[in-house]
Amino acid sequence: MKAEKRKKLKAAGWVVGSAGDFLELTPQEEQYIELKLLLSESLRKERLRHGLSQEELASLIKSSQSRVAKMEANDPSVSIDLLLKALFATGATREDLADIIASAA
Amino acid sequence: MKAEKRKKLKAAGWVVGSAGDFLELTPQEEQYIELKLLLSESLRKERLRHGLSQEELASLIKSSQSRVAKMEANDPSVSIDLLLKALFATGATREDLADIIASAA
DNA sequence: TGCATGTATGTCAAATTTGACATACTCTGG
DNA sequence: CCAGAGTATGTCAAATTTGACATACATGCA
Numbered sequence: 590m591k592a593e594k595r596k597k598l599k600a601a602g603w604v605v606g607s608a609g610d611f612l613e614l615t616p617q618e619e620q621y622i623e624l625k626l627l628l629s630e631s632l633r634k635e636r637l638r639h640g641l642s643q644e645e646l647a648s649l650i651k652s653s654q655s656r657v658a659k660m661e662a663n664d665p666s667v668s669i670d671l672l673l674k675a676l677f678a679t680g681a682t683r684e685d686l687a688d689i690i691a692s693a694a
Numbered sequence: 695m696k697a698e699k700r701k702k703l704k705a706a707g708w709v710v711g712s713a714g715d716f717l718e719l720t721p722q723e724e725q726y727i728e729l730k731l732l733l734s735e736s737l738r739k740e741r742l743r744h745g746l747s748q749e750e751l752a753s754l755i756k757s758s759q760s761r762v763a764k765m766e767a768n769d770p771s772v773s774i775d776l777l778l779k780a781l782f783a784t785g786a787t788r789e790d791l792a793d794i795i796a797s798a799a
Numbered sequence: 800t801g802c803a804t805g806t807a808t809g810t811c812a813a814a815t816t817t818g819a820c821a822t823a824c825t826c827t828g829g
Numbered sequence: 830c831c832a833g834a835g836t837a838t839g840t841c842a843a844a845t846t847t848g849a850c851a852t853a854c855a856t857g858c859a
Binding site for chain 1: 721722725726728729732773774775778779782783786787788789791792793795796
Binding site for chain 4: 749760
């Protein structure tokens with residue numbers, strides 16, 4: 590299985606190596622998961638660009654280090670809502686967001 | 695109070711006319727709420743463009759008419775996640791989404 | 800090696816979000 | 830006026846998401 594697909598299945602909440610290996614994602618699920626991946630990657634970039642630790646970003650958004658770690662790991666228990674709130678907290682604007690989303694996955 | 699602010703406070707979960715009238719939203723909250731408003735408006739446009747009723751869109755995304763109504767009304771009980779899933783279900787792509795987000799509120 | 804700082808991962812109770820239902824409202828054509 | 834189609838709004842149990850905690854892992858440095 591390609592690394593790319595493994596990543597997506599994991600993000601979708603499947604334990605890779607399980608029956609989920611045979612799962613096909615619908616185009617909508619694809620889109621959603623790709624978007625989420627893009628956001629989690631952007632969040633890590635933004636955080637590092639600002640020289641913040643996960644701990645520091647967490648307090649900025651009134652969350653916890655472990656949740657920030659999960660956000661950046663694209664954990665299935667993390668919502669896009671949370672990722673967006675975190676991104677906005679780092680100072681990103683709607684325009685920045687549009688650029689992020691427009692960029693290739 | 696301006697109509698624009700009323701809309702945002704309502705979306706943030708405040709009963710307009712309550713103490714929330716005195717509330718100032720942080721820039722991050724603004725961004726988040728503006729984005730959500732933009733998405734809910736886009737969803738209605740997309741749905742109508744496809745000539746679908748709320749009932750029909752609901753079954754498309756395995757939800758209910760009442761939830762679709764709330765999505766389009768920018769109800770505070772609706773997450774951006776749900777709006778995105780609905781938009782993708784209407785056939786929108788990541789690129790479409792970027793365009794939506796880039797467009798002025 | 801030991802220690803500090805930062806990150807990852809599992810767990811869980813509390814909080815939020817969800818679909819579904821009931822019901823009210825708003826049109827439009829007959 | 831009425832009926833039907835579509836939409837709005839309130840409610841609620843079930844499902845998902847959340848912050849927090851504990852703890853494991855990683856890396857650098859004295």
